[in-house]
Amino acid sequence: MKFSSSLLPIVFFLIFLSDARAQGVVLEHHHQENHQSTLLPSCGSFELMKHMDGRAANFMELSDNFILSLKKVIKHQGAEKVNNIYRIPVVFHVVHNNESENLSDEVIENQLQVMNDAFRRTNPDAVDTRVEFLDYVGDSNIEFFLAETDPNGGSTDGIIRTSTDIAHFGGILPYNASQTPEITAWVTDSLFLNLFRITQSEQGGSDAWDTERYLNIWTGDLRILEPEINNFEELVYLGLATPPIDHFNWPTEITAPLSGFSQGVIMHYVAIGANNPNNYPSPYQVFNTSASSGKVLVHEVGHYLGLRHIWGDGNCSLDDFIDDTPLCSAPGQWDCNLNSNTCVDEIGGVDLPNMVENYMDYTSGTCQNAFTFGQIDIMTEVLTTYRPELSEVIVSVPYSEQNLDFDFQVYPNPVTASLNIKLRLVQSAALQVELLDPLGRAVATSQHQLSSGENTLTLDLRDVKQGMYFLRLTGANGSQTKQIIKQ
Ligand SMILES: [Zn+2]
Structure with missing residues (x-):
């Protein structure tokens, strides 16, 4: 598999910011390039998987095989599935270096509402899903709530606020624009380790709560400071999630090197909530409309529950392992192009267009409004097999109707x-x-x-x-x- 590199944004900016006349040129090129490749900041989850693969050989192969094995189980279960509701306790770690980053309770609560609307398909823009997809999309029965009990049994509001000295969790780039190989190595070796400092109090972050029992979400400034390049503050990732790791069946040679990556989701603070008062600064203004709806976190939680990008992070020959999301060859460009249909993929006898409505594409928040049943099956199976302690399970069908007193x-x-x-x-x-x-x-x-x-x-x-x-x-x-x- 060949993938676009996370280096591209950095190299891109380095090339153009090294020009003293920088900014105007940067923006112009930025928008031109934008339509051809993923130079904009993105989600870091797949890049994190590649990084993990570098630390623990076979990680990617095992991850692929795991999704396939889940699908086998799902197929066998067929109509036996019970319509349970899964309720996941969430803890937000708000790690702030200044007041803007210290997100208010209202922003966190709004974010949670967006997540619940998305996963229960009570989102007001569900009506915008195109008719050709309506048979394939639905309610995942997964819900989120702010944790009410902390790991020690005490009461909590599920929001931890931590002041930090770290202004840029992406780190400080020690190189200048002419040192591309060094920058490449730095990104490969250091960027994810820098970002995961936010998950450890000893490194200026906030320690995870029991990751088997809580969905931990960290918010902070994920940018990289580039002192040698006019102090540019580069945003590479809007957010990233750790993929499920099969701690039951995978050998410790695989799981041990990954133990430093606390399970959960790390988010740039501006991408949280649809009512966030912070704006993306230049040259990222485009995200003030495309990524200000709280749906970046919906996308990341999708990854956390086992989903891949709908373009399979590759061309038409690579799949996301989900049968009811049409193949497509590239992500959307944070827009909402309803005419795109990049691969022939017949589902139900119809070559469906790219599903820009899907939360697992890179389209604008005004465009994203649906998960498919295939995606829902994977997320549900991950909750029951990978993350069995995470959710409270509410049996939505009354016991009496099932003639049973348990599930x-x-x-x-x-x-x-x-x-x-x-x-x-x-x-x-x-x-x-x-x-x-x-x-x-x-x-x-x-x-x-x-x-x-x-x-x-x-x-x-x-x-x-x-x-x-x-x-x-x-x-x-x-x-x-x-x-x-x-x-
Ligand atoms: Zn993603």
């Missing part, structure tokens, strides 16, 4: 050794757990007396042969079954 999650799935079963009971109950082969024959059976509230059972499946199985839980009011893949 359950299983993870990891696919499983290689230990399978965890997480379930919440209204009252204490006896449960029978059975693992059935495809012909319905019990491979393993066990009885459990469980208490009310949340329970986690662990089954040792090391001796079970590879293949597809059904896990059946039976209580007094009936049974529930989920499909499991043993690897």
Whole structure:
């Protein structure tokens, strides 16, 4: 795979800012180039994955395979899926070097509203989704709320405010415009480590809360200061998210080098909320209209829950692993071009245009308004298999209608050794757990007396042969079954 480099914006500005007559020329070129390649600041999530791949070989390959394995599970589940609602506690770490960066509660609350509207498809601009996509888009049943309890059990409003001495979390570029190779190396080696300082109090940031139980979102100034280039303050990334890491099945050679990257989302403070009083300075004014709607964070949380960009970060031959997002060859250019159709990709017998409405494109916030069911399936499966402790699960169908008094999650799935079963009971109950082969024959059976509230059972499946199985839980009011893949 070949991808546009994160260096491009830097090199680009270096080239043109090195000209003493700089600014006007920069802007002119900036906008011309803009239509041909991704020179504008962007999301850093895919670049972060490439950086992780450099630190932990095979990371990208394992990540690709993981999405494919999730899809296999989703396909097997078919119509069995329960219409659960997933509620995710969020903690905002507002890391500020000045008053402008110390975002108000109103901005944070507005951002949360935008996220909830986007993920529940209650966004007012849902009506703008073009008719050819209406069969493919929907409500993800994922919700977010400001954490009410901190990791020690104390009460909290879910907003942590931290004053910092660091004015530019991107770091300070020690090179001048003529040192392109050094700059390239600096970006490769240092930029992400600089940015992740915001996640550590020892480095001027704010420590993560238990990343298994909270969605941590950090806001601050992500720009790079370039003293040798007229003190230019370069914004390379509007935000970035850590991708899900399969800590159940991946070897420690892969996961250990990534431990310094606290799971969560890092955001440039200007991109938070639709009511943020801060403006993007020159030469980034275009973002004052295209990225001021709070949807950059919707996009980043999509990454955090396992989604890729809809253009697959490549040409028509590269996919985002989602069947109902049309292939496209390049990101939108922070605009809203309804005429773009860069790849032939028939979905339901129709060559659909580029889905500029999708939150996982780089289009303007006024354009983005939808997730597809394929994307929703991946996010839901990530929540149940990768991030099983993160969400409260509310069973939206009343128990009585299901004739059941419980629902359950299983993870990891696919499983290689230990399978965890997480379930919440209204009252204490006896449960029978059975693992059935495809012909319905019990491979393993066990009885459990469980208490009310949340329970986690662990089954040792090391001796079970590879293949597809059904896990059946039976209580007094009936049974529930989920499909499991043993690897
Ligand atoms: Zn992105």
